[in-house]
Amino acid sequence: MENHSHEEHGHEHHGNFWTTYIFSEDHKVIAKQFLITGMIWALIGGTLSVIFRLQLGFPNANLSWLKPLLGGWITAEGKIDPEFYLALVTMHGTIMVFFVLTAGLSGTFSNFLIPLQVGARDMASGFMNMLSYWFFFASSCVMFTSLFISTGPAAGGWVIYPPLSALPQAISGSGLGMTLWLVSMALFIISSLLGSINYITTVINLRTVGMSFTKLPLTIWAFFFTAIIGILSFPVLFAAALLLIFDRSFGTSFYLSDIYIGGEALPNEGGSPILFQHLFWFLGHPEVYIVLLPALGITSEIISTNSRKPIFGYKAMVGSMLFIAVLSFVVWAHHMFVTGMNPFLGSIFTLLTLIIAVPSAVKIFNYVTTIWRGNLRFTPAMLFSIGLVSFFLTGGITGLFVGNSAVDIQLHDTYFIVAHFHLVMGAASFFGMVAGVYHWFPKMFGRMMNDKLGYIHFWISFIGIYMVFFPMHYIGIAGFPRRYYTWTNFETFGGFTDLNMVVSVSAIISVGAQFIFLFNFIYSIFRGKLAPANPWQSNTLEWTTPRHPQHGNWPGEIPTVYRWPYDYSKPGAKEDYIPQHIPFSETPESNLPHESELIKLEGMDNTIRVEEKKHH
Amino acid sequence: MNMIIGLGVVLVVAILYMIFRIGRLMEVAKEKKEDDNAWNNINAILFLLFMVFGLIGFFYYSFKHYGTYEPPVASEHGVVTDNLFWITMAITVVAFVAIFIVMFWFTYIYRYDKNRRAAFFADNHYLEITWTVIPATVLALLIFKGLRVWGDITGPASKEAVVIEMIGQQFAWTARYPGVKDRELGHHNYKLIDASNEFGLDLTDKNSFDDFKSLTLYLPKGKEVLLKIRAKDVIHSVFLPHFRVKMDAVPGMQTQFKFTPTKTTEEMRTETGNAKFNYEMACTEVCGRGHFSMRFPVIVVEPEEYEKWMASQTPWLKQNPDYMKYVPANLKEAAAIKAGLSLDGIQTANSVSLK
Numbered sequence: 003m004e005n006h007s008h009e010e011h012g013h014e015h016h017g018n019f020w021t022t023y024i025f026s027e028d029h030k031v032i033a034k035q036f037l038i039t040g041m042i043w044a045l046i047g048g049t050l051s052v053i054f055r056l057q058l059g060f061p062n063a064n065l066s067w068l069k070p071l072l073g074g075w076i077t078a079e080g081k082i083d084p085e086f087y088l089a090l091v092t093m094h095g096t097i098m099v100f101f102v103l104t105a106g107l108s109g110t111f112s113n114f115l116i117p118l119q120v121g122a123r124d125m126a127s128g129f130m131n132m133l134s135y136w137f138f139f140a141s142s143c144v145m146f147t148s149l150f151i152s153t154g155p156a157a158g159g160w161v162i163y164p165p166l167s168a169l170p171q172a173i174s175g176s177g178l179g180m181t182l183w184l185v186s187m188a189l190f191i192i193s194s195l196l197g198s199i200n201y202i203t204t205v206i207n208l209r210t211v212g213m214s215f216t217k218l219p220l221t222i223w224a225f226f227f228t229a230i231i232g233i234l235s236f237p238v239l240f241a242a243a244l245l246l247i248f249d250r251s252f253g254t255s256f257y258l259s260d261i262y263i264g265g266e267a268l269p270n271e272g273g274s275p276i277l278f279q280h281l282f283w284f285l286g287h288p289e290v291y292i293v294l295l296p297a298l299g300i301t302s303e304i305i306s307t308n309s310r311k312p313i314f315g316y317k318a319m320v321g322s323m324l325f326i327a328v329l330s331f332v333v334w335a336h337h338m339f340v341t342g343m344n345p346f347l348g349s350i351f352t353l354l355t356l357i358i359a360v361p362s363a364v365k366i367f368n369y370v371t372t373i374w375r376g377n378l379r380f381t382p383a384m385l386f387s388i389g390l391v392s393f394f395l396t397g398g399i400t401g402l403f404v405g406n407s408a409v410d411i412q413l414h415d416t417y418f419i420v421a422h423f424h425l426v427m428g429a430a431s432f433f434g435m436v437a438g439v440y441h442w443f444p445k446m447f448g449r450m451m452n453d454k455l456g457y458i459h460f461w462i463s464f465i466g467i468y469m470v471f472f473p474m475h476y477i478g479i480a481g482f483p484r485r486y487y488t489w490t491n492f493e494t495f496g497g498f499t500d501l502n503m504v505v506s507v508s509a510i511i512s513v514g515a516q517f518i519f520l521f522n523f524i525y526s527i528f529r530g531k532l533a534p535a536n537p538w539q540s541n542t543l544e545w546t547t548p549r550h551p552q553h554g555n556w557p558g559e560i561p562t563v564y565r566w567p568y569d570y571s572k573p574g575a576k577e578d579y580i581p582q583h584i585p586f587s588e589t590p591e592s593n594l595p596h597e598s599e600l601i602k603l604e605g606m607d608n609t610i611r612v613e614e615k616k617h618h
Numbered sequence: 619m620n621m622i623i624g625l626g627v628v629l630v631v632a633i634l635y636m637i638f639r640i641g642r643l644m645e646v647a648k649e650k651k652e653d654d655n656a657w658n659n660i661n662a663i664l665f666l667l668f669m670v671f672g673l674i675g676f677f678y679y680s681f682k683h684y685g686t687y688e689p690p691v692a693s694e695h696g697v698v699t700d701n702l703f704w705i706t707m708a709i710t711v712v713a714f715v716a717i718f719i720v721m722f723w724f725t726y727i728y729r730y731d732k733n734r735r736a737a738f739f740a741d742n743h744y745l746e747i748t749w750t751v752i753p754a755t756v757l758a759l760l761i762f763k764g765l766r767v768w769g770d771i772t773g774p775a776s777k778e779a780v781v782i783e784m785i786g787q788q789f790a791w792t793a794r795y796p797g798v799k800d801r802e803l804g805h806h807n808y809k810l811i812d813a814s815n816e817f818g819l820d821l822t823d824k825n826s827f828d829d830f831k832s833l834t835l836y837l838p839k840g841k842e843v844l845l846k847i848r849a850k851d852v853i854h855s856v857f858l859p860h861f862r863v864k865m866d867a868v869p870g871m872q873t874q875f876k877f878t879p880t881k882t883t884e885e886m887r888t889e890t891g892n893a894k895f896n897y898e899m900a901c902t903e904v905c906g907r908g909h910f911s912m913r914f915p916v917i918v919v920e921p922e923e924y925e926k927w928m929a930s931q932t933p934w935l936k937q938n939p940d941y942m943k944y945v946p947a948n949l950k951e952a953a954a955i956k957a958g959l960s961l962d963g964i965q966t967a968n969s970v971s972l973k
């Protein structure tokens with residue numbers, strides 16, 4: 003176990019600094035690039051949320067001390083400009099959904115884990131993979147730039163509904179800021195598609211000998227489904243954005259009709275703002291699962307490993323993910339129950355939406371059963387995974403309210419929705435991402451992260467995030483609309499100043515706690531304890547690589563896979579885990595009857611491999 | 619001052635870093651085989667405490683502050699959707715609490731013990747079928763009830779419904795009522811909108827002559843109200859929290875929502891014990907800088923009082939007599955009668971506009 007030798011440089015391709023660290027085609031380096039860019043974005047997105055939470059929690063506070071940072075966006079009275087407030091919530095949403103939880107999560111872990119866990123030397127196309135990151139980087143630069151322009155960044159909400167997003171007269175953020183948003187998203191979509199194609203191709207074609215689909219770790223299944231969802235839905239957002247660009251710049255009327263603004267009637271007629279909403283949510287809803295499924299995959303792996311127990315219902319887990327992936331395409335209009343869409347569609351989408359709760363429930367039950375009679379080791383990764391399940395439960399169950407069109411009438415666009423989706427997709431996916439970093443850090447950087455700091459980070463974040471989002475349910479039931487700069491104009495929304503303050507303070511603490519993680523991350527890269535070869539006694543293939551896997555991952559042959567990844571605590575086995583590459587012939591004491599049968603086939607696997615080698 | 623605070627922060631961070639470094643060095647120096655299980659137990663206990671205190675806090679707040687977060691309901695369908703809301707709440711709270719307790723109980727009792735081995739329990743079809751079928755059944759019931767309610771709410775309004783038009787614009791609402799003479803809203807066209815004609819009222823339609831504008835949404839108690847909703851510039855959303863009404867106002871498309879108010883403002887004041895209680899309408903679709911300020915007052919009165927109020931309102935055309943010039947010649951007389959203008963007034967208006 004204590005394999006500290008890292009002198010296996012069999013496969014090393016020496017490149018210069020630029021080709022090794024910057025324009026690298028190695029999936030591990032690209033994964034780290036995605037991770038670090040994603041972390042920077044998470045900090046920016048988190049900071050934006052703190053700024054608008056200051057406004058909501060302390061509406062009377064003098065914020066002129068933010069002037070050095072925000073300049074003219076702080077009014078003379080020391081208040082946040084109401085339009086900039088909208089820009090803040092818009093950019094917070096955009097950044098978190100796309101840049102952190104899509105690129106930062108899928109980009110990091112799909113890239114890092116797919117080749118390592120399926121037993122491949124690299125992605126199917128290293129070059130496309132590199133392009134994927136650099137398109138993301140370009141997209142990030144454009145979006146980042148938009149934060150600093152004088153008319154402000156896009157401010158019409160992350161869903162950019164036209165006409166608000168189409169008309170600079172309506173809000174100044176819909177000027178250059180919106181143009182940059184659209185350009186940035188176009189680049190982002192290209193990046194996402196390049197990545198997804200690679201993930202799918204790699205999973206299908208580059209699995210090592212013996213790694214059949216039924217032996218794939220759940221992480222890979224999750225990344226695989228995510229990539230498929232992405233490839234089918236992102237082009238629709240691209241189309242929606244393109245039509246919006248036409249409406250904005252070339253006088254078309256896809257989304258615009260009968261508008262009188264700024265003292266003039268616009269010539270556009272016959273367009274439909276609802277069309278945009280359909281197109282947007284055709285991506286927008288699958289996007290929820292693009293964000294969530296990788297986190298669930300990561301959690302499945304971590305919970306099983308640290309429970310020292312096979313994941314309960316492997317087939318049901320894959321099946322429910324497949325079911326969720328399919329259903330995710332036919333529930334989009336539940337975001338639109340009160341947009342004036344035909345009520346009959348509302349009925350259909352209520353039905354389909356509530357059906358999607360079934361596979362989600364199955365996943366929760368399976369996680370809980372995995373923990374049952376396990377032998378739980380609370381590594382930081384495990385803590386965050388359990389936190390994810392808790393958030394997924396808390397946030398998911400409120401979906402039964404808002405998915406039901408009749409109940410949604412009152413709750414739509416209130417803080418109830420904010421609480422719902424932040425818990426179920428925001429916090430849950432974020433925890434999945436953090437869990438993944440804690441778990442695979444030893445493989446990424448060859449060192450261990452400090453687990454005490456990890457515990458502190460977890461407990462502050464876990465309780466903090468609950469304190470942020472749980473009270474929002476009450477605020478939402480009371481009818482408080484979201485994206486409000488202040489509620490003081492209404493008698494109905496007069497209360498809850500105390501609760502809003504609690505939320506804001508918790509948000510600040512929760513964001514602050516992420517600096518513990520940041521410190522731990524940076525510190526451990528350089529001075530963490532050296533990582534053993536397989537620090538978590540895990541079964542998957544990535545732990546068979548050297549401490550610092552070079553380009554090509556395995557110095558020699560890629561291991562052959564004989565068994566599924568969840569042979570933990572198998573009765574009769576010496577250790578409480580049997581890695582995937584251990585043949586059944588070596589573990590006669592723990593083989594199940596049908597597995598002993600498989601021993602006969604093991605030699606044949608080798609012949610296949612020999613033949614393959616001859617071909618090359 | 620800022621510099622001192624900045625220096626203070628740097629100092630605190632530096633001290634924390636030193637403490638962390640010293641802690642690490644001590645660990646290394648002692649070379650003590652650390653008892654990982656101590657931390658493991660601490661985390662397990664913390665989960666248990668989290669579960670217990672979390673649930674206590676949840677129930678305590680939910681019951682103690684029920685009055686603060688549950689807005690009183692004042693419409694017929696609102697009672698039904700609230701009922702569905704609380705049925706869903708009952709089901710989800712039972713499921714949530716059960717899973718919450720079980721999960722964190724498990725994390726506690728199955729915490730690591732080096733003398734124990736986890737069970738090799740990979741699947742069990744009966745269990746899995748059970749927890750697929752049970753949620754599916756419960757959901758089917760919720761869907762069934764939900765769809766029936768939804769069907770009722772979104773079904774066509776009755777012919778006798780009081781029709782009122784709500785128009786959203788940045789950043790205000792206006793209401794247009796059909797006059798008492800014809801009880802029908804006249805046509806409108808966005809191209810006719812100007813500084814005075816904010817509805818884009820089409821004066822070639824005879825139904826438009828007695829339409830009037832209101833800056834308060836007056837509603838009769840016990841009568842079905844059909845709100846016809848549109849927007850001039852960007853998407854807005856009509857939200858009447860006490861009536862459980864919400865519907866987007868979309869430029870280029872008319873939307874609608876029907877409901878029946880059941881309590882007058884006065885009755886609500888008695889019920890809530892708040893003598894200053896007022897119904898309000900808000901905007902719930904982000905529409906720009908003033909999104910948060912789109913308040914529109916709402917008053918519910920007894921039907922007789924409502925009729926009195928209707929009759930006392932001045933038609934828009936009467937307020938803007940110079941728009942008579944847009945009325946086709948053959949309708950001028952009808953317009954004058956409906957709007958309550960004297961024909962002299964028209965002539966004056968015409969001559970004014972001719973000058």
